Structures are given as C-alpha cells and as structure tokens.
Amino acid sequence: MTLQNGNGHNGNGHNGSGTSNGYKYVGTRPVRPDGVDKVTGRANFGADISLNGMIYGSVVRSPHAHAKIKKINFDKALKLKGVKAVISGKDFPTLKPSDKLPGVAPLSFYDMSRNVIARDKVLYDGHAIAAVAATTQAIADKAAKLIDVEYKILKPVMTAADAMKEKAPLLHDDLFTEGVDPTPKKASNIAKRTELKLGDPEVAMQSADFIVEGDYSTETVHQGYIEPHACAANFAQDGSVSIWASSQGAFMIRAYTARLCGMSTSKIKVIPAEIGGGFGGKTTIYLEPLALMLAKKSGRPVKMTMSRTEVMRATGPTSGGTAHVKIGAKKDGTLVAGTLELKYEAGAFPGSPVALGCMTGFAPYDLKDVACLGWDVVVNRPKAAAYRAPGAPVAAYAVESAMDELAHKLGIDPLTLRRKNSAKEGTKAVYGVEFDRIGNEDCLQAAQKTKHYNTPLGENQGRGVASGFWFNIGGTSSAEVMINEDGTVIVATGSPDIGGSRASMALMAAEVLGVDVSRIKPLVADTESVPYSDLTGGSRVTFATGKAVIDAAEDAIKDMKRRAAKVWKVDFDQVDWENGSAICIENDEIKPMSVADIAQIAGKTGGAISGKANINVTKGAGPGFGTHICDVEVDPETGRVTVLRYTAIQDVGTAIHPSYVEGQLQGGAAQGIGWALNEEYVYSKEGNLLNTGFLDYRVPVASDLPMIDTVLVEVPNAGHPFGVRGVGETPIVPPLGAVANAVSNAIGKRMTSLPMSPAKILQKIDAG
Amino acid sequence: MSKQHVTMTVNGDPVEVLCRADQTLLDCLRDEMGLTGTKEGCSTGDCGACSVTVDGRLVCACLMLGVEAEGRKIETIEGIGESEELHPVQRHFLEEAALQCGICTPGFIVAAKNLLEKNPNPTEEEVRYWLAGNLCRCTGYDKIIKAVLKAAEEMRG
Ligand code: FES
Ligand code: FES
Numbered sequence: 001m002t003l004q005n006g007n008g009h010n011g012n013g014h015n016g017s018g019t020s021n022g023y024k025y026v027g028t029r030p031v032r033p034d035g036v037d038k039v040t041g042r043a044n045f046g047a048d049i050s051l052n053g054m055i056y057g058s059v060v061r062s063p064h065a066h067a068k069i070k071k072i073n074f075d076k077a078l079k080l081k082g083v084k085a086v087i088s089g090k091d092f093p094t095l096k097p098s099d100k101l102p103g104v105a106p107l108s109f110y111d112m113s114r115n116v117i118a119r120d121k122v123l124y125d126g127h128a129i130a131a132v133a134a135t136t137q138a139i140a141d142k143a144a145k146l147i148d149v150e151y152k153i154l155k156p157v158m159t160a161a162d163a164m165k166e167k168a169p170l171l172h173d174d175l176f177t178e179g180v181d182p183t184p185k186k187a188s189n190i191a192k193r194t195e196l197k198l199g200d201p202e203v204a205m206q207s208a209d210f211i212v213e214g215d216y217s218t219e220t221v222h223q224g225y226i227e228p229h230a231c232a233a234n235f236a237q238d239g240s241v242s243i244w245a246s247s248q249g250a251f252m253i254r255a256y257t258a259r260l261c262g263m264s265t266s267k268i269k270v271i272p273a274e275i276g277g278g279f280g281g282k283t284t285i286y287l288e289p290l291a292l293m294l295a296k297k298s299g300r301p302v303k304m305t306m307s308r309t310e311v312m313r314a315t316g317p318t319s320g321g322t323a324h325v326k327i328g329a330k331k332d333g334t335l336v337a338g339t340l341e342l343k344y345e346a347g348a349f350p351g352s353p354v355a356l357g358c359m360t361g362f363a364p365y366d367l368k369d370v371a372c373l374g375w376d377v378v379v380n381r382p383k384a385a386a387y388r389a390p391g392a393p394v395a396a397y398a399v400e401s402a403m404d405e406l407a408h409k410l411g412i413d414p415l416t417l418r419r420k421n422s423a424k425e426g427t428k429a430v431y432g433v434e435f436d437r438i439g440n441e442d443c444l445q446a447a448q449k450t451k452h453y454n455t456p457l458g459e460n461q462g463r464g465v466a467s468g469f470w471f472n473i474g475g476t477s478s479a480e481v482m483i484n485e486d487g488t489v490i491v492a493t494g495s496p497d498i499g500g501s502r503a504s505m506a507l508m509a510a511e512v513l514g515v516d517v518s519r520i521k522p523l524v525a526d527t528e529s530v531p532y533s534d535l536t537g538g539s540r541v542t543f544a545t546g547k548a549v550i551d552a553a554e555d556a557i558k559d560m561k562r563r564a565a566k567v568w569k570v571d572f573d574q575v576d577w578e579n580g581s582a583i584c585i586e587n588d589e590i591k592p593m594s595v596a597d598i599a600q601i602a603g604k605t606g607g608a609i610s611g612k613a614n615i616n617v618t619k620g621a622g623p624g625f626g627t628h629i630c631d632v633e634v635d636p637e638t639g640r641v642t643v644l645r646y647t648a649i650q651d652v653g654t655a656i657h658p659s660y661v662e663g664q665l666q667g668g669a670a671q672g673i674g675w676a677l678n679e680e681y682v683y684s685k686e687g688n689l690l691n692t693g694f695l696d697y698r699v700p701v702a703s704d705l706p707m708i709d710t711v712l713v714e715v716p717n718a719g720h721p722f723g724v725r726g727v728g729e730t731p732i733v734p735p736l737g738a739v740a741n742a743v744s745n746a747i748g749k750r751m752t753s754l755p756m757s758p759a760k761i762l763q764k765i766d767a768g
Numbered sequence: 769m770s771k772q773h774v775t776m777t778v779n780g781d782p783v784e785v786l787c788r789a790d791q792t793l794l795d796c797l798r799d800e801m802g803l804t805g806t807k808e809g810c811s812t813g814d815c816g817a818c819s820v821t822v823d824g825r826l827v828c829a830c831l832m833l834g835v836e837a838e839g840r841k842i843e844t845i846e847g848i849g850e851s852e853e854l855h856p857v858q859r860h861f862l863e864e865a866a867l868q869c870g871i872c873t874p875g876f877i878v879a880a881k882n883l884l885e886k887n888p889n890p891t892e893e894e895v896r897y898w899l900a901g902n903l904c905r906c907t908g909y910d911k912i913i914k915a916v917l918k919a920a921e922e923m924r925g
Contacts (some may be wrong), residue, residue: 031862038870039858041805045871048804138788224905225816227871228807276807276871276906308810499868499906659865663907667868670908694814694903702909703893703900746826 009293019652021714025510025517026722029659033522038274044272046230047245048303052073054232055084057287057294057304058140059432060147061314062122062129063489065380065687066169066224069120072130073148080146082139091120093262095712097174099552100440111349112147113260115383118288118661121153122689123171123348124382125688126313133294133302147615156380156687158320160343163189163379171348171378175221189352194374196358196430204337204369208328212405216398218736218754219680220320220345223387224671224699227276228311233291234301241268241292246275248282248496251537253519258674260289268292271526272496278385279671283537309692317681318387319344323398325361333412335421337369340360342395344376347383350378359431360733361395363469364440364625366427380687386537386667389470389729393675393736397754400466400737405750410419414465415453415627416743419444422467439651439715440467440625446711447627455586461633464741469731470624470725473538474617478531479548480705481509481556483609489515491522491552494533495545499667499728500660504542505549506724507656514580515595531614542656543619543717550721555612560598565604567593619718622728626650628669635744636765639758641677641710641743643704648734650709651724658712665731666708672735676701679756776837778793778803779847779866787834793827794818796834797844804847805874809903816902819882820844826882828901845874856919857881864913868906876902880916888924892917 019025037043071403074086090660092113099109117128130147134140146453155169162168170187177184179193205211231245241263247253250270258265275282281619287304295302306315306430328337340361357370374394407414422441422574445736447453457463482490491509497502503524510517533545561575564582568575568590576583602609631645656660682690691697716723736754744750749764771786788794794811797820798804801918808886811830818829821843842920857880860866867873876899883890883898892896895916897911904912 040875277869458796534856598904700901
C-alpha cells in the first residue's frame with residue numbers, strides 16, 4: 001500500500017519523470033488532452049450543436065402531479081406561423097410491460113417510454129405530454145403554450161409513507177408488489193420488496209451489551225449537473241437518423257431510442273458531444289426520442305435543450321427515503337448484529353436504488369448476522385435516475401450515524417470502533433460476495449493519522465467521521481489503438497469522458513506502448529466508429545475501458561513486432577518490445593525500431609497498423625472503500641453550519657492520473673455536503689415542485705466550502721493490469737454521515753433528518 | 769417580433785447583429801454570433817456559466833438583453849488566450865486539473881480573470897466570495913481556488 005497526500009502534491013510529474021510506483025507514465029499528472037479546448041471555450045457540449053436548416057423543439061409539461069389526460073388539442077399551435085411539427089404519445093409505438101432488461105437495477109422500456117412522453121396519465125409535475133418544433137425557439141415555446149390539454153385531476157401521493165398506506169391513491173393499476181410470495185392480486189404503490197440476510201441477526205442481537213437504534217430521513221435531491229440535457233436529431237431521406245447528444249453513453253442513447261421509437265439499431269447513429277456533468281443522471285434518455293420524432297415529422301433537423309426548470313422538474317433526482325437502523329455490540333465494541341430497513345421513493349415509475357442501499361449499508365463492517373429489508377415505492381415525483389453510488393449514501397447515512405452513537409455510548413474513538421469491526425479480505429458481505437484484498441482498514445488507519453483528525457476543536461465545533469463503500473463494476477468496453485504514419489497514436493473508445501478519462505486512457509496507452517503521453521490522442525468515438533461499449537457509469541471506465549485500451553495497445557505492439565520481424569527477417573518470437581521499440585532478442589547488432597520507425601514503413605510491411613480489443617469484464621472490479629472526516633461549527637443563535645475542515649480518504653487502487661482521482665474525491669464530498677446541509681426538493685400540497693432553480697435548490701458554492709483535503713490510499717486491484725479500482729462513486733457515500741455526525745457532536749444531540757437546515761438544527765437545540 | 773440592429777465590440781472586433789428585443793445577450797452570442805463558449809446553465813443568473821465582461825464589468829449574459837449591448841465592449845471566453853498563448857488563469861486551470869466536465873470552466877475563467885484585474889493579490893476567502901456566483905458541480909472548488917491563487921501569484925511576478 002502507498003499513500004499520496006493530496007496536499008502539496010501538485011501538477012508536476014509531467015512527461016515521464018517517473019513515479020514512485022515504478023511506472024513511467026501511470027501516476028503522473030500531465031495536462032489533459034482535451035484541456036485546451038475546454039479552457040478556451042472551443043469544446044462542443046450538447047447545446048452547442050448547430051445544423052443546416054435546423055429548427056427547435058419545445059416540450060409541453062404537465063402542471064399537475066397526478067392526472068388523467070382527457071384530450072390534447074393542437075389546433076391553435078398548428079396555426080402559428082413557423083410551427084413545423086407536433087407530437088404526442090400517440091406518435092410512438094406502444095410497448096408492453098414485458099419490454100425490459102432484467103438485472104439488479106432492471107430497466108423497463110415500457111416505463112421509460114411512458115416517462116419520456118405520457119400516454120393516458122401524467123404522474124408528476126413536469127411530465128412531458130407533447131412537443132412541438134418550430135423555426136425559432138421563441139415560436140416553439142409560444143406554440144407549446146398554445147397546446148390545450150384537458151385533464152382529470154387526481155389526488156397526488158408524495159411520500160413513501162403515504163404511498164404505502166392501504167387507501168393511498170394508486171399511480172399504476174397494473175403494478176403488483178414484486179418480491180412477496182405469493183404475488184398480490186391487488187395493485188399497489190409498492191413496486192418491490194428486497195430482503196438480504198446473513199446468519200440470524202435477531203438471535204445474535206440478544207447477545208449484545210449495547211444496542212443503538214434509530215430512524216433517519218432524507219429528501220429527494222438532484223444530481224445538479226450544470227449542463228442541462230440537450231440534443232439534436234436529423235432524419236435523412238433514406239430513413240437513417242443521426243443524433244448529437246451529451247450523455248454518459250452514445251450506445252445507450254442508440255439502444256434506448258431505437259427501442260422507444262420502434263427502429264432498428266443500424267438506422268441510428270449517435271455522435272457524442274462533450275458532457276457537462278452527469279453523475280448518473282445522463283444514463284437515460286428524455287429528449288432524444290422526441291427530437292427524433294419531430295425531425296421525422298418535420299423533415300428538418302431538430303434541436304432540443306432543456307431549461308434548468310425542466311431539468312429539475314422532469315429529470316434526475318435520486319430517491320428520498322427513510323431508514324430504520326439497529327446495531328448491537330459487545331462492551332468491547334465488537335459488533336454482533338445489524339439490521340436496516342429502507343423505504344425509498346422511486347418517483348413515478350418503479351426502480352429506486354433501494355436494493356443497492358441494502359447491499360451497501362453495512363458493507364464496511366464484518367458482520368456475521370445482518371439483515372437488510374428494502375421497499376421500492378412509487379410516488380408522484382419524477383422518476384429517480386442514477387446518482388453517483390445510487391442508493392448507498394442514504395443507507396450509509398443511517399448506519400454511520402448509528403455507529404457514531406455507538407462509539408459515544410461505548411466511549412470508544414469512532415475510527416477505532418470502525419477499525420475493530422472493519423470488513424477485510426475474506427469478509428462476506430450481506431449480498432453474498434467475499435471481499436478480496438480491500439483498503440477499508442487502511443483508510444481508517446490513514447484517517448487516524450491525518451493532521452486533520454488530530455487538530456483540537458473549539459467551542460460549538462464538532463467532528464464527524466463516516467465510512468462508505470461502492471462495488472465498482474466492469475462491463476463491456478471496446479478500444480482501438482491506431483498508429484499514425486508519424487508514430488503518433490490515436491486511442492479510440494466508446495466511453496464518454498465525464499471527468500478526465502481521456503487523460504487516463506492516454507496514460508495507460510503510453511505506459512504499455514512506451515510512447516510519450518503527449519504523442520497519444522485519445523478520443524471518444526461515435527456509435528459507428530467503434531464497437532459497442534456500455535455507458536460511462538458504475539465507476540467502470542478507467543477500470544474496464546482502460547483494460548480494453550491496454551489490450552488494444554498490446555495488440556498493436558504485436559502487429560509492430562510482426563513488422564519488425566519481417567524487416568529483420570527473423571522469427572516473430574525473436575522480437576521483443578522494450579521502451580517503445582521493437583528489439584531483436586538474440587542479435588544486438590540489429591538496431592531497435594521505434595514506433596515511429598515502424599510506422600514509417602507500415603506500407604511496405606503490410607499496410608496500416610492498429611490494435612483492437614472488445615472485452616466484457618465480468619470479474620475483478622475491485623470494490624472501493626473510503627472514510628471521510630468533517631469538522632463543522634454550528635452557530636447556536638442561527639443554526640447555521642460552517643464546514644471548517646474536510647478530508648476524504650479512499651482506497652483508489654492505482655491512481656492513473658492522481659489529480660483527477662483527487663478531483664473525484666473532492667467533487668463527491670462537495671455533493672454529499674450539499675445533500676447533508678442544503679439540498680432538497682420542496683413540493684406544494686398539490687404536488688408542484690416549488691424550487692426549480694439554483695436560487696432555491698441550493699448546491700454548495702465556493703464560499704460554502706473549505707479546501708477538501710484528500711489522502712489517496714493505493715491498494716492495487718489485482719483484477720487490473722495497473723491495479724486500477726473505480727474511484728468516482730465511493731466519495732459521495734460517506735459525507736452524509738460524516739457531516740451529520742459532526743453537526744450532532746457540535747450541538748450534543750443527534751440529527752436524524754436531512755438536509756440539516758438552520759431551522760431544523762435550531763429546533764433540535766431548542767428541544768432541550 | 770421584429771429584430772433590432774445592434775453594434776458592439778466583441779473580443780476586440782466590431783460586430784453588427786440583428787437581435788430580437790427580448791433576446792438575451794447570451795442567446796445573441798451563442799445563436800446569432802456562433803460564440804458558444806459562453807454556456808447556459810440556468811438562464812436566471814444563478815450559475816455563472818454565462819459570465820462575460822461588459823465594459824470590463826463582470827455580468828451574467830443571461831440577465832442582459834442583446835440590445836443593451838449597443839456600443840459596449842464585450843469580452844467572452846473566446847477572447848481570452850489562444851492555445852499557443854493561454855492566459856495564466858487558463859494555464860493554471862489546466863495544470864491544477866481545475867476542470868472535470870468543463871461546462872463551468874469558461875465562466876470561471878472569465879470571472880477569475882476579472883477578479884485578478886481588480887485585485888491582483890486576493891486572499892483565498894476573497895477568491896471564494898468572488899467566485900460564489902459560479903457553480904461547479906464536479907470539482908468541489910478546491911482545485912479551482914488553487915488555480916486562481918497560483919495564476920495571481922504568477923501574474924504579480
Ligand atoms: S446561465 Fe446565466 S447565470 Fe446561469
Ligand atoms: S467541471 Fe463540471 S461543473 Fe465544473
């Protein structure tokens with residue numbers, strides 16, 4: 001294990017000066033290849049696309065949280081000059097409930113198609129009902145207002161607790177609770193029950209000397225990417241479609257759009273734009289099928305861009321939910337049992353990440369007797385989308401709060417308590433997996449040693465710590481490494497770069513090829529230029545797509561060795577690869593040939609040189625563990641919280657580009673701090689979202705935060721050639737608990753509800 | 769709605785555009801002039817992605833009408849540095865890895881450059897407050913603040 005302290009470890013190590021890990025490029029911090037375009041305003045994001053003859057789309061959205069659509073009248077809109085096409089749900093094929101992909105996070109195209117555009121019913125404020133395309137955005141927006149929709153308003157149900165009641169209004173009359181035996185005959189808002197169990201926690205709990213138990217609640221929050229969803233679609237005369245869009249997966253857009261529009265995959269080409277933040281929220285589609293249909297009907301390219309209000313009302317959020325947690329321990333701090341019950345709001349369609357909450361909540365701990373029960377509940381809010389480690393933060397918030405309480409009860413340092421019980425190599429998690437070598441304990445140990453943890457606190461100040469876990473995944477990735485005539489290299493993948501992954505692809509290719517990283521150009525290709533890749537999510541890209549890049553680079557090396565063997569007239573196995581050159585093993589008279597040398601004679605030795613790899617990585621994605629420390633000061637007069645210090649410690653495997661790894665930790669921490677302190681969806685009684693902009697949906701700004709220190713614990717992952725572990729999601733898991741524990745310790749009372757607004761804190765203080 | 773003829777200076781060049789009376793400066797820049805480096809994150813003045821300077825003053829281009837730019841000097845991200853000769857703020861953003869997705873970056877660079885023109889030696893707190901109108905959801909601001917402080921140091925010489 002090695003440690004990198006994020007502080008005072010800045011932007012050098014450039015150009016192969018070498019690193020402590022023995023690599024020449026991996027672990028250095030070169031300027032990212034796409035950087036100059038991004039600091040000069042040249043990079044094209046979703047909304048920057050412009051096409052000849054382009055017209056603009058606008059969406060009609062429901063002003064009601066729950067209603068039947070009786071009639072849509074387009075007459076007035078169609079009379080407006082400049083309007084070229086209108087569409088509603090009727091323009092799309094009707095899918096069946098059986099149109100779905102199974103899995104831990106199942107994907108229902110039936111639901112997706114009704115989320116993208118409502119059919120007979122609207123299920124949340126902002127639900128799309130119809131769309132119009134016109135020659136200018138202003139005309140399209142005006143036309144959208146002229147489309148008359150007649151509703152029969154129904155009673156909305158806004159929280160899991162209400163939706164689970166016997167007499168609650170039903171969102172779907174064809175939804176029957178999954179996961180109970182026998183399947184009920186009566187429709188319900190409870191989409192699914194998930195239960196996971198190891199041992200017998202009820203019996204084990206009886207052997208506890210101490211038990212802590214509590215109820216915790218959180219609200220709906222949004223990913224809050226700064227770039228609103230945007231796309232453009234063009235329908236060619238031959239019936240083929242091009243879609244330009246910013247998303248976490250061009251192939252994802254192609255597949256989902258094809259399904260929803262009843263088209264063949266080969267008819268749709270998706271060209272990825274730069275993506276201005278996703279955090280999981282751009283792993284699904286909203287506008288693309290609408291733009292496609294409007295383009296088809298109008299015969300013109302159509303561009304669609306959401307406003308911030310539309311983003312808040314109709315995309316993203318992640319589930320609010322409640323948790324009941326119970327942990328039992330011996331006097332010496334040994335945990336004997338844990339139980340967790342989670343109720344998550346899925347939004348208008350099933351599929352909250354509650355099962356993932358159940359799987360992750362207790363993962364940092366070695367518990368032989370543990371049970372987690374999860375309820376997936378539909379409510380009249382936008383359908384939840386993935387958000388960074390989906391499901392895990394809320395579960396961790398409850399468990400980590402309980403652990404803090406337990407540490408107090410036992411009089412044990414909270415990190416020592418966690419270390420004593422930390423999951424390690426060989427620990428079996430509640431979801432059945434046995435961990436390999438993991439960095440959980442290493443992080444706790446590193447946390448205890450930080451200067452931060454040993455800094456004394458002042459009056460009204462409190463410190464909180466929390467741990468977190470995320471699985472990380474592999475999946476299908478492809479890569480092509482092309483050697484240009486001058487020996488420079490192109491690395492093409494199908495994985496959108498959402499936070500600097502081009503830089504890590506270039507570094508890994510440089511390391512394998514032995515070519516300077518500045519001579520490598522990584523790019524994100526469209527769906528017709530590289531083979532299929534899964535979307536960017538699950539912290540999989542540096543791991544799995546990185547592996548594809550490594551394999552493709554090795555394939556290219558093989559090709560180059562073949563060329564050298566041909567020139568030297570020796571057997572292939574007489575050629576080796578060292579420091580970016582082919583060398584002849586037995587004969588050192590023969591001058592090695594560099595990539596540039598071989599590239600120059602490519603034509604004479606068999607044509608262009610490239611390597612490729614198409615892989616599906618099903619094993620070896622090393623799980624990620626992290627520990628965060630947060631110090632706050634609470635103003636007892638106003639309840640206002642100031643974050644004084646924050647440190648994120650995480651096992652990151654091998655950090656390919658440490659600056660971007662630190663950035664993941666810092667960004668995840670900041671999002672978690674926002675979740676803990678400010679962010680929440682506020683609805684009216686009628687179910688209308690009241691805070692649809694950044695003014696009152698308040699994400700952290702620069703003046704809200706201190707520097708966020710990082711400690712990169714590097715326990716290389718044996719499942720990857722360079723030891724890579726996914727890093728992007730774990731950092732949002734601990735902050736909710738860390739901040740809540742800090743605030744609770746500052747005021748001497750346990751905070752059990754997020755966000756911890758000044759009003760809530762004052763109320764707690766005043767409760768005596 | 770009829771369009772109005774507006775004359776302004778954009779990044780040092782004289783520009784004439786026709787814009788609707790209700791069109792924002794942001795839409796004029798992006799849609800009428802093709803200057804898409806200035807981004808829209810909210811259109812309500814809350815995110816700073818559309819930061820530009822107007823006669824040296826930092827403004828949200830989404831809160832100003834195109835017609836109000838008549839006779840003014842506008843500077844956008846496209847006017848700050850070129851790849852061969854980046855502005856120190858841009859260079860330090862790259863070196864410090866102060867961007868992840870990059871959508872907020874043009875706004876931050878315009879705002880930070882404007883700060884350093886007014887205050888060449890800002891404290892960390894001053895940088896944080898000056899940039900409090902610019903949202904970044906990716907970085908947690910840490911590396912952005914460091915980049916600005918380093919650029920300031922370099923520019924002071
Ligand atoms: S787009 Fe102008 S401040 Fe957000
Ligand atoms: S880098 Fe993505 S919003 Fe700032």
